[in-house]
Amino acid sequence: MQLWIDPPQWLTLEQGRLLWWPEAFAAEADSWQAQLGAEISWQQHQLTMFGRELDEPRLSCWMGDGRYRYSGKTREPTIWHPLVRDIARRIEAICEQPFNGVLLNLYRHGQDSMGWHADNEPELGVNPVIASLSLGVSRRFVLRHVNGERRQLLLTHGSLLVMAGEMQHHWQHALPKMAASEGERINLTFRLLNKR
Numbered sequence: 001m002q003l004w005i006d007p008p009q010w011l012t013l014e015q016g017r018l019l020w021w022p023e024a025f026a027a028e029a030d031s032w033q034a035q036l037g038a039e040i041s042w043q044q045h046q047l048t049m050f051g052r053e054l055d056e057p058r059l060s061c062w063m064g065d066g067r068y069r070y071s072g073k074t075r076e077p078t079i080w081h082p083l084v085r086d087i088a089r090r091i092e093a094i095c096e097q098p099f100n101g102v103l104l105n106l107y108r109h110g111q112d113s114m115g116w117h118a119d120n121e122p123e124l125g126v127n128p129v130i131a132s133l134s135l136g137v138s139r140r141f142v143l144r145h146v147n148g149e150r151r152q153l154l155l156t157h158g159s160l161l162v163m164a165g166e167m168q169h170h171w172q173h174a175l176p177k178m179a180a181s182e183g184e185r186i187n188l189t190f191r192l193l194n195k196r
């Protein structure tokens with residue numbers, strides 16, 4: 001029996017703010033993972049690298065009120081899944097701000113990954129709040145400041161990580177491959193896009 005639930009904590013970073021809450025959705029995580037794994041229409045998208053089209057090393061689904069442009073591609077939204085909408089409401093209450101879109105990622109195994117990037121698309125506004133829910137196997141999340149400073153977190157089942165403040169201007173983040181990692185991880189990153 002778990003007697004102590006870790007509270008949310010703000011991690012102080014050079015030019016950025018991170019809210020880290022490992023136990024945020026510990027109670028719901030198993031059922032959310034099972035339902036989203038089965039019911040989301042996971043898609044294989046392509047990325048352009050050196051002029052060639054390659055499969056992204058993960059499956060994904062963009063869901064929300066409008067289309068999303070990133071990495072030079074435009075993604076049309078799928079309609080809100082009722083569970084994802086409920087999760088969005090819960091996370092909005094924690095973050096005290098609305099979200100109108102979510103990128104869902106499915107990392108099928110340790111060879112799936114996401115490369116270095118900042119979530120700095122213009123429609124996210126100047127200092128976006130991006131809330132990231134992790135379900136499934138734990139994966140390493142790495143951060144690097146433009147000055148070379150590095151941080152890392154192990155994103156565990158049911159955890160919530162919120163990036164805020166000036167983070168996206170000064171830091172990049174990535175989800176590296178983990179050779180020893182087996183099993184699936186689902187990640188939901190909630191975003192607020194400006195309407196055009």
Ligand SMILES: O=C(O)CCC(=O)C(=O)O
Nearest residue numbers: 103105114119175187189
């Ligand atoms: O899977 C993760 O934790 C990172 C996802 C991410 O950075 C993104 O969707 O922009």
Ligand SMILES: [Fe+2]
Nearest residue numbers: 117118119173
């Ligand atoms: Fe990101």
